[in-house]
Amino acid sequence: MGFNQKFLWGGATAANQYEGAYLEDGKGLSTADVMTNGSYGKPRKVTWKNLKTGATGAKDFLFGSGQRVVPEGTVPAVIDQKYYYPSHEASDFYHHYQEDIKLFAEIGFKTFRMSINWSRIFPTGEEKKPNQKGLEFYDKVFNELKKYNIEPLVTLSHYETPLHLAIKYNGWESRKLIELFMRYAKLVINRYHDRVKYWLTFNEINCMDVNPFLAGGLIDGSKEKRAQAAHNQFVASAMTVKMAHEIDPELKVGEMIAYSPVYALTSDPSDQLAAMKMMQDTLFYADVQTGGFYSDYKLQEYKREHIKLNDTPKDYELINNFRADFLSFSCYTSNTVTTHNGETDFSANLQAGVKNPYLETNDWGWALDPNSLRIALNTLYDRYHKPLWIVENGLGAIDKINENGKIEDDYRIKYLKMNLKSMLDAVEKDGVDLMGYTMWGCIDLVSAGTGEMDKRYGLIYVDKHNDGKGTYKRMLKKSAYWYKNVIETNGQSL
């Protein structure tokens, strides 16, 4: 009973939040590189430049808004150093990869999720030839992982569209991006498939709705443009599945969504309906990529709102014929909604909702839910009957070094334990087919939502702070030793 012997335990990261070296060895700017630190309760900003007048400025980065991320007539740009851009240095994996991978091996990781930074390979996205130094960096990383028998899980696009493509094409609104992405995906899958078996196409593809700049490189994220960008990513995702299987039939390509179960605050049917509708907004993305079809509720919504897609019959053939091999998702929390007060007053992992009276929250207001993983796993498995993989789950917290020079993060252990129990129940009691678990931010890195470095998820501490100061020194936290034991016992000692 319990997890099978091949269960992939490990940790997850993303290039823009972890690598740093943002312009080193020929890398170009990505969308993440124009976002400032938004710490201490202030929102992140996207900095901009007016190319005609030379004027510069910064606009608050607001989730869930379909507005332009920068004012009309300007482009997102890195401006003077008045602003701090956390992705520029992040946790400096670029120069610490050997040390970090050694630590992952010490903890016993069987797998490590990371992303390739598209703009390290094609700095603007449109070069004729790739950047050799960028390719060589990932060669070194994959070789190092192989040394320790750690299986990489590689996301092709984790909030890292080359900035040039965002400016020139409004990112994924344009079908041109399908062609450019496929060129990049083909190159890296061809080069690394001997060392990388597991791939993911677009991180949290459903965040297109709440975070179109990061998820789709959309400077203008109005609803029709978001729908088109999602469609173009669906097509690119299906084409990647097809291409990867042609390169090597052993490869497995997964899709990736952000999934928090949504609860109704009351038994009032209108609350139940609101919860169901909110859940459908997420499930639509999995319906297309795993189910192979556009959900009827979404087609009706598009019709009602006069949203027309620039599509072709071939797109739907691809979507139907080349579905993801497995369904992966992030799940940190759950969300609660009501129609009663009309207002949402609480937001968690990119979604808005109300406070659930039965659940405690973390310092950022995310509900700590002992059943979210079991519910998520059951819902997704019932609906699609595809292998699942939890590729993100974890606790963002402020960690303090104690008088003994250690981080005793019992709160993180408690959170992980609670979630792993819920995951084990789904496998043992409900029979869900689960391939692996990679906890998010296994080593401290920049927060995507807030840009903070001090919102930490790691088992490994990195001495780097919100103001950009720090030595980058690494240190195992108490949770690392706990997780090591979980992996050693294959989840039996929770």
Ligand code: BGP
């Ligand atoms: C997911 C993203 C990650 C990660 C995580 C934690 O939405 O895929 O990139 O950052 O959430 O969120 P945050 O960093 O905002 O705490």
